[in-house]
Amino acid sequence: MNEFIEKNRRLLRIYCIAARIIGWCILLVAAIMIIAEILSGGRFIGAKGVERLYMLEGLLLRYMLPAFLALLVAQFIRYLYEVEHQPGWILRYGDKILYAYAVIVILNNIWQHLFYIIVRYSDFVKFGTSKLFYVVLAVLLTGAKALILVGLAQILRRIMPVIEESKTLV
Structure with missing residues (x-):
């Protein structure tokens, strides 16, 4: 490296x-x-x-x-x-920032899609399958974004000590 x-x-x-x-x-x-x-x-x-x-x-x-x-x-x-x-503040707390970002992405999806549907279409019979498909796609994409962010946070948390140790060996 x-x-x-x-x-x-x-x-x-x-x-x-x-x-x-x-x-x-x-x-x-x-x-x-x-x-x-x-x-x-x-x-x-x-x-x-x-x-x-x-x-x-x-x-x-x-x-x-x-x-x-x-x-x-x-x-x-x-x-x-x-x-x-030495790592800056954002890097020291980078995993927590990524976790918070994942939570915010999920909450945003709930706000934008699910809350909107409940308010706008209180009767799900009128909702229609085309809009349901859109919501399912949005939920899947949001889940993928959240999992990527959590994965990056895990990688960052595990790689920082390895980099620190490799710097002390040089």
Whole structure:
């Protein structure tokens, strides 16, 4: 592993810088949009009531959490190629961030699909099989996302001590 890192140190440094820039830019844009929406009283995007919740939920899931993942990747790469570098806050708690992200993805699916169906179609006879197919597909995709995130958290939790030990052997 050390041989691979030494061979690709320059490329890893470029990836790390790119991931950090992307992560911070996404966080900055999301924060500006949230602040502008709150200060404008809903006029910034033109959303009212429940639509504002969907907008804020979209900012959280589509911007902020992926930005934290980009910063997590950047810290992990930097931790790999710098011998004396200690893991940052996001990397130290990366497994917990990934677990929380998995829970948020599941709760978002419940909010978007199941809650919407219960409110909109209280009589399941009118619901129809085409919409049921859509819900089943959404549940399967959400389950896959959650399992991938949990798997990445498990990998991260187990690989960090191995990397730390390999750094002490060098």
